[in-house]
């Protein structure tokens with residue numbers, strides 16, 4: 001499982017809710033995030049998201065995302081799945097396609113080649129895409145009062161391209177993507193997640 005969406009759309013909040021729903025269904029899971037998820041991958045996260053005096057090139061950014069992913073897949077995601085335990089991933093390669101591909105303009109073919117190298121045919125069974133008006137998520141992020149990382153400081157047009165990218169990815173794989181309307185309040189999002197979780201658990205039990 002992966003959770004995707006633009007900054008501040010509520011992925012962390014939704015994953016907490018989804019995790020407690022899995023607890024209620026008696027399903028074992030491990031939560032992870034990208035970039036990150038292992039000690040080494042978290043250090044790579046620091047490099048790619050921190051601000052540096054020297055500008056990070058788009059190629060460096062892309063390769064660091066995949067370096068962190070290679071580590072998380074090998075050390076964490078694959079071993080967990082092999083134990084029959086669910087993995088909940090806060091972002092995965094769809095984020096790279098949306099941000100580095102649609103956002104930065106790096107060729108999607110090149111990103112897909114890297115994805116094939118790093119994780120082969122390992123893709124999430126289901127991807128929850130949270131969508132909301134940008135003005136609303138901006139207000140929520142401001143309310144949180146945290147400093148913004150290097151990518152969060154990008155211009156509005158960058159996020160428009162990344163958001164359009166997510167829509168294109170969802171249209172290309174409608175069976176994998178599940179859209180959650182994050183314009184709704186916490187209760188409304190929780191109710192959508194409850195319905196989705198019940199459907200995913202039923203599907204998993206029927207395998």
Ligand code: T5A
Pocket residue numbers: 005006007008009010011012013014034035049065090091092093095096097099100140141143144151152182183184185186187189
């Ligand atoms: N990135 C990542 C790439 O460019 N390429 C890649 O390949 C990968 C993997 C880090 C950055 O890296 C980039 C994308 C990012 O720029 P991240 O750590 O996932 O990615 O960072 P963010 O997306 O910025 O995650 P955030 O933690 O900032 O936002 P969330 O998790 O989406 O939002 P959340 O849950 O923290 O909510 C934000 C605020 O809104 C409130 C919450 O309480 C919180 O205060 N809220 C709501 N309020 C009212 N109603 C609701 N429905 C609400 N939902 C949440």
